[in-house]
Amino acid sequence: MAFSIDIIIPSFRLQEQYLLPILDLKKPGEVQIKYYLISDNPTIVLSEALTNRINNEDVILIVNSSNLGAAATRNRGIDAGDGTWILFLDDDIEVQDDLLLNYTAAIQNYQEEIGFIGLVNMPSPPTTFAKALELMGATGIFSVAKAKESYAWGATANMIIRRSAIKDLRFSENYPKFGGGEEVDFFLRVREKNGFKNYKSLPGAAVTHPWWHNGKRNYKQFYYGRGNSYLPQFNPQYKFYDFLNTSETMFAWLIISVVFLILNHLKLQAIGLVVLLIILIEFIANMLRVYLKTRKINFELIYELMTVRNAYEFGILYENLSRLRFTGIGERFRDDGSFKRSGFALNKYKIIKLSLYGLVIIYLIYSAS
Incomplete structure (x- = not known):
């Protein structure tokens, strides 16, 4: 079964300590892998190590002319590639080097699936504020691959989807560009287009996400409810x-x-x-x-x-x-x-x-x- 994977990583910072290990993931032998690093920062200056990895063949850099937000940035990555599968990753995760091997094995073993939800581990809460986020359920979607066999959506921090399943759908740019709601909206709409089939959980494909701001108090970030307020309006069902x-x-x-x-x-x-x-x-x-x-x-x-x-x-x-x-x-x-x-x-x-x-x-x- 021949297929290819486009790895889409939207980023504002393009930090080499996170991106270089992702670029060095073990590659499945017969699968074509292409990386699309989309910078949402038009003034970005890449480190020398990252600059040396950009070859516009299997590691492609796309720089937005202005700050477009997460939805539009991911859409640029989708449109730039033509891989059979699209793997969404965050730009600040720590990866296990067998991540692509796990996804490849799942694609080969479960050929009827439209997508797989990877596991996003969070370290133990380093602060009381981080513990509160955990109790609130703010990190629940990250561990859904461990909690459920399948689910209606997953976090773009670590999720792969079949390109033929999304067809002409893209992340809605009607949500606020600072984020909130567009991920849920996109994956639910793709699910609808595919007979309401859930995405299969794949806990073996795991990454680790650091605590935002090292767990320090930051209420503004969780003001993202503003974006989620659009979900019932755009998806009244x-x-x-x-x-x-x-x-x-x-x-x-x-x-x-x-x-x-x-x-x-x-x-x-x-x-x-x-x-x-x-x-x-x-x-x-x-x-x-x-x-x-x-x-x-x-x-x-x-x-x-x-x-x-x-x-x-x-x-x-x-x-x-x-x-x-x-x-x-x-x-x-x-x-x-x-x-x-x-x-x-x-x-x-x-x-x-x-x-x-x-x-x-x-x-x-x-x-x-």
């Missing part, structure tokens, strides 16, 4: 509505408070108290979440989890409001590719918050009477 999260609750309370103040039915003290109660409820819910996961009460971890989670959720709310898309409030997205969900999905976290909110409502009714 996967959307559903759920209980309001804390950011949405704060916004709803703001609107209600303005109305109550105009009608003179509520005092400023009561409005401020409810805001404090909403924050307290969020803290208590996260405290119980941390305890159920770790069997410990760690206030620093509770704070970090609460803050990063709300940064993500506020990003979704902000982006919906900036587009005057009020239907996005309470809107959620099934990124597992399923269609049906009856009613609201409950879990311990939501039950705790709903119970506490019930007490707040009782207080408001009592105050207004």
Whole structure:
């Protein structure tokens, strides 16, 4: 079975300590391998070691004329090549030298598959902030190859897909160029074009991804909820509505408070108290979440989890409001590719918050009477 693989690596930094080991991966004997390094930094200056590896035959450098973002940059790589398979890799991963051998064996052994999800290992969390990201589920898609036999999408940090499966589909450039949502959108649309067939997990094809900023606190990065807010809009078949999260609750309370103040039915003290109660409820819910996961009460971890989670959720709310898309409030997205969900999905976290909110409502009714 003859085939070829295009390896697409979008990058802004093009750091040789990560890229050179990728370029030195063991090559399967009868498989043609081509690397496409796409620089999204028009002012990039390559190191001497990387410059010596660019030959425009099997290692091709493409430099964007301006900063285009992840989606457009990956699309340039797809269009530049013609390989039977397309392997997406991040530019800051550490690779095992048998990565291509594992993918090649899978392609030969499972010839009906449209793609394979590789495993992306993360080191142990080096900071409390990193631990909070892990508890939040921000790294869950990286380990999906280990958790499930197949899934509806995978991270472009390490995933291979058959070119004939994507046909004319490309990463949507309607998402914000700073990222968020375009990966899920692309792989779900490819899945739809191929009879809703999931991508097979391949945990043996593993890479290691370092913690962003070495695990240091960085809430801005997880503001990527802004990009994810477009997913239900562009893929309404996967959307559903759920209980309001804390950011949405704060916004709803703001609107209600303005109305109550105009009608003179509520005092400023009561409005401020409810805001404090909403924050307290969020803290208590996260405290119980941390305890159920770790069997410990760690206030620093509770704070970090609460803050990063709300940064993500506020990003979704902000982006919906900036587009005057009020239907996005309470809107959620099934990124597992399923269609049906009856009613609201409950879990311990939501039950705790709903119970506490019930007490707040009782207080408001009592105050207004």
